[in-house]
Amino acid sequence: MTLQAARRPEGRILLTARWLVGHRNSRHILIENGEIVFEDGAVVFTGHNFAGEVARRIDYGNALIGPGFVDLDALSDLDTTILAYDNQPAWKKGRVWPRFYLDAGPYEMYSRDELAFQKKHAFATLIRNGITTALPIASLFYREWGETPEEFGDAAEAAAALGLRAYLGPAYRTGNQVVEADGRITTHYDEARGLKELDAAVAFCERFEGAAGGLIRTMLAPDRIETSTAELLKRTAAAGRSLGVPVRLHCCQSKIEYELVLAQHGMSPPEWLEKLGFLNERTLLPHGTYVSGSKHIARPGRDLEIIRDAGSTIVHCPLVSGRHGNAIDHFGRYRALGLKIGMGTDTSPPDMIMNLQVGMILARVMAGNATDVRSEDYYDAATIGGADALGRPDLGRLQPGSRADITVFDLDRPHLGQVIDPIQTMLLAGHGRDFSTVIIDGRFVMEDRIIPEIDEAADKKRAQAQFEGVMARYPERTHGHPPMSEIFSSSYPIARKEAAA
Numbered sequence: 032m033t034l035q036a037a038r039r040p041e042g043r044i045l046l047t048a049r050w051l052v053g054h055r056n057s058r059h060i061l062i063e064n065g066e067i068v069f070e071d072g073a074v075v076f077t078g079h080n081f082a083g084e085v086a087r088r089i090d091y092g093n094a095l096i097g098p099g100f101v102d103l104d105a106l107s108d109l110d111t112t113i114l115a116y117d118n119q120p121a122w123k124k125g126r127v128w129p130r131f132y133l134d135a136g137p138y139e140m141y142s143r144d145e146l147a148f149q150k151k152h153a154f155a156t157l158i159r160n161g162i163t164t165a166l167p168i169a170s171l172f173y174r175e176w177g178e179t180p181e182e183f184g185d186a187a188e189a190a191a192a193l194g195l196r197a198y199l200g201p202a203y204r205t206g207n208q209v210v211e212a213d214g215r216i217t218t219h220y221d222e223a224r225g226l227k228e229l230d231a232a233v234a235f236c237e238r239f240e241g242a243a244g245g246l247i248r249t250m251l252a253p254d255r256i257e258t259s260t261a262e263l264l265k266r267t268a269a270a271g272r273s274l275g276v277p278v279r280l281h282c283c284q285s286k287i288e289y290e291l292v293l294a295q296h297g298m299s300p301p302e303w304l305e306k307l308g309f310l311n312e313r314t315l316l317p318h319g320t321y322v323s324g325s326k327h328i329a330r331p332g333r334d335l336e337i338i339r340d341a342g343s344t345i346v347h348c349p350l351v352s353g354r355h356g357n358a359i360d361h362f363g364r365y366r367a368l369g370l371k372i373g374m375g376t377d378t379s380p381p382d383m384i385m386n387l388q389v390g391m392i393l394a395r396v397m398a399g400n401a402t403d404v405r406s407e408d409y410y411d412a413a414t415i416g417g418a419d420a421l422g423r424p425d426l427g428r429l430q431p432g433s434r435a436d437i438t439v440f441d442l443d444r445p446h447l448g449q450v451i452d453p454i455q456t457m458l459l460a461g462h463g464r465d466f467s468t469v470i471i472d473g474r475f476v477m478e479d480r481i482i483p484e485i486d487e488a489a490d491k492k493r494a495q496a497q498f499e500g501v502m503a504r505y506p507e508r509t510h511g512h513p514p515m516s517e518i519f520s521s522s523y524p525i526a527r528k529e530a531a532a
Contacts, residue, residue, distance in 0.1 A: 034191040034243040039473040042086025043070040049442065050453040052097035053077040054428035067096060069435035072473035077429055093443045095453040098429050099163025099436035100383040101417025103346040104317045104375025107153040107167030109498045112351055112378045117520055122210045124518050125509035126172055129210045132508040133219055140173040140501050146182045151189035152490050155482050160382050160463030163436040163471045164196040164426055166279060168377055171254055173501055177203040177228045180235045191243035194476035198277065200235060200250040203228035206258040210510045216287060222260050229263060233270050246472060255281045256300050257288040261307055268309045277421055279315040289321045289328060299323055301337040310341035315420060317375055319345035320352055325360040339370045344420035347412065348377040349390035362394035363403025373417040382463035383413055391458060406458040439468035
């Protein structure tokens with residue numbers, strides 16, 4: 032398949048604004064009344080008083096020009112995690128397959144066309160939130176088993192058409208959590224199926240790596256550690272090294288997961304991964320919350336040190352974790368230990384700024400002080416941290432030679448109040464919807480909040496209808512078959528208009 036991204040504008044383009052996030056001596060700097068010039072998808076200048084010829088000049092006024100966010104766990108779904116916001120526990124609410132559903136044969140709850148729509152809809156939403164590089168994540172709860180190469184071929188087409196920089200690869204697994212009739216949570220395995228899906232994912236990587244002029248890259252995505260067998264993880268690690276692609280595995284994200292791995296292997300998740308030779312500098316591990324020696328896990332151990340020493344990256348997703356009463360313990364401690372940290376949104380809305388804000392608050396609460404972490408630490412994680420995790424020194428920063436992945440954050444929005452510092456103001460009062468313009472690889476993919484050929488209102492309406500369709504099927508795969516009204520509680524009693532006699 033030959034994917035074509037839109038043509039870049041010709042000639043050098045100069046942008047200027049009240050503030051510019053440049054990059055010098057391996058760190059971000061703020062350039063007041065700065066200029067950035069790019070051509071043919073690459074940055075050629077940052078600073079003041081560019082002396083060369085330019086084809087176009089744009090002054091964004093009271094704004095912050097910065098690098099695009101790198102989202103290592105980017106929502107590409109109509110997010111089912113929001114259904115759990117006030118509806119727990121998961122095994123009673125259809126978020127863990129009951130034995131009867133597994134025995135009857137799980138089935139796809141979305142058509143291929145619906146899956147293609149949700150990818151395109153989600154990718155456009157990522158762009159609206161200033162995310163320029165995305166590694167998609169979606170739920171497998173409503174899937175027959177794993178994701179398919181066909182749907183990710185459609186995802187590649189959507190990303191190329193929108194101009195999003197994406198690392199794509201279908202999620203696969205050899206197992207699944209199951210609720211037994213008595214309420215116990217166990218694990219069901221079908222290793223042959225999972226290994227076949229791994230082979231298909233490898234073939235996808237070989238076919239799509241570098242497509243659309245390099246906008247489309249690939250990754251391997253075994254879904255979760257507790258739904259993976261040792262053979263799947265060992266073969267995945269070997270394939271990742273051979274292909275030279277990142278490998279993402281959700282790990283240390285819940286107490287149930289941690290205890291299942293301990294019970295099955297006699298080791299913590301990081302200890303088991305270390306034994307299998309799974310970890311290296313291209314390994315991405317969302318969420319890194321339940322680890323030895325933390326407030327969540329009393330068991331002594333070296334979980335964080337194992338991850339650090341392997342050079343792997345923890346993908347920090349504070350918003351989705353905080354919604355369910357969890358937080359890493361804590362960002363400042365992880366950073367002091369020398370861990371590599373990138374950011375992921377992993378839920379709806381995929382608002383990276385909101386994630387940084389929630390992360391800052393949780394980090395300070397968990398640390399018990401407001402001095403261990405500052406705004407720039409989280410901004411670094413969302414830009415430099417994500418880029419470095421992918422081995423991409425040309426992303427996540429704006430300096431000559433980097434790719435022209437650029438965002439414009441409007442500082443004139445009334446709700447922002449008084450600007451003390453552009454980054455601090457962003458993390459105090461900003462939203463993803465405060466980005467007015469997004470440029471990826473030198474292409475203007477959003478201007479004045481408008482993405483070409485996307486009807487936001489129509490897409491929202493279709494997304495809602497599709498989402499409600501999946502909600503209606505929840506009783507089919509929920510323990511005990513409770514009605515929808517029991518699975519999804521209402522905040523207050525609902526008074527509905529009675530039909531006329």
